[in-house]
Amino acid sequence: MASNNKTLYLIASKLGLGEEDKVLKKAAEFERLLQTKNMAGSNITDTSKIVICLDLAAGVLGADLDIKSAVKYSGLKTSTYTNTKKVVQNLLELNSDRLSTTMLCLTLQCTGVQELADRILAEYQRLAKVEVDLNLPQYVCMAVYQACRLSKVKVAKSKVIEKSRLKPAQWTKLDADWTKFTDLHFEAAKKKGRQTKKSTETVENEELMEIDMPKVEEVFEDKIEPYEDWKKRMLEAAYKELKELEKIEKKNVTPRKSPRKTPQKFAPYKSPVKTNGVRLLFPLDL
Structure with a gap:
């Protein structure tokens, strides 16, 4: 191209x-x-x-x-x-004075809704009680806007109103009428838009689940310990704790004291002896 x-x-x-x-x-x-x-x-x-x-x-x-x-x-x-x-x-039929669904969809970058917009315009003209000039910009803008709404396509509403050449109050009234019309005659397109959005969210959630599940399994696998290693580790911890307890018990045991002798009231001398009227004291070992 x-x-x-x-x-x-x-x-x-x-x-x-x-x-x-x-x-x-x-x-x-x-x-x-x-x-x-x-x-x-x-x-x-x-x-x-x-x-x-x-x-x-x-x-x-x-x-x-x-x-x-x-x-x-x-x-x-x-x-x-x-x-x-x-x-x-x-x-090229690109006269700016004549707005078409093709030109508007190109401007708003929503070419995917052009076919639905054309169907809405044709159905509106078929059911209209008076003759409608579909070349008027307000009808073209409203058909594209409603097609975007039914298809869940976001567009700048301010740009659409600007292209329609309507005042905000006029646009609001026309929007209410066309919303009732499209919801009544294009309910299938509305449901399809909802289902498409729902299915997209479901697919995204399933993809997230598929991505997350292996990670969870890996975490559990990393935490699994062989029985023999666990047994050895637990025994070593138990022996270590037992030794610590024995050390603490040895420190808390007080030594046994020897029996204390009863103090004597008098010095270790023999009974007094009198010699020529003199009182003498002799030690017991003499």
Whole structure:
């Protein structure tokens, strides 16, 4: 696609769009469609076509583009560039005054709901009691918004309201009516959106379980100890504790004291002896 078009990629790089893959693909698509259109009487060159296609693709996808640089690389004057761009827009049916579900889905980056949005528009027109101009931006915006709601696709509501050209109060009233309409006639799409979300969560939970289970088993395997090793470890701990208890008991035992002798009231002398009227005391061992 865009990667095969060297000229497109070269010009996109000069315009600062070399890294914008979506813009490159959309510009390549516009260029191929433009080749099938008749541009009789136009002197536009291939380079000018590529620049204008990049300009239009950047506008659709909301990418930044310097218009002065685009005019410079196109080789056209500013007025000629503007007129040629309008011609290309009309040929590619990209007139900004006419909003379509395709253009809006591209802008909001929700192309997956375009088919459902078209079905909602067609059903609304079929059941409407009055003639409805589905080209009006409010109906296109509401159909895309309801399709996103049913499909559980998040979009910027402020951008949708801006594109609808309605005031907030007008949008709220129209939103209430269309919500009842879509819930009544597109209940299957609503249930499908819910089931898709639920199934996605279920798959994610199952994947988490599959990832977590081996880890739990590994933890239990690491904690298992052979019986012989456990027995040896427990016996060693018991012997060690027993030795500690024996040491403590030895320290607490007090030594036995010898019997204490009863102190004598008098000194160890013999009974007094009288000699010539003199009282003498002799020791017992004399």
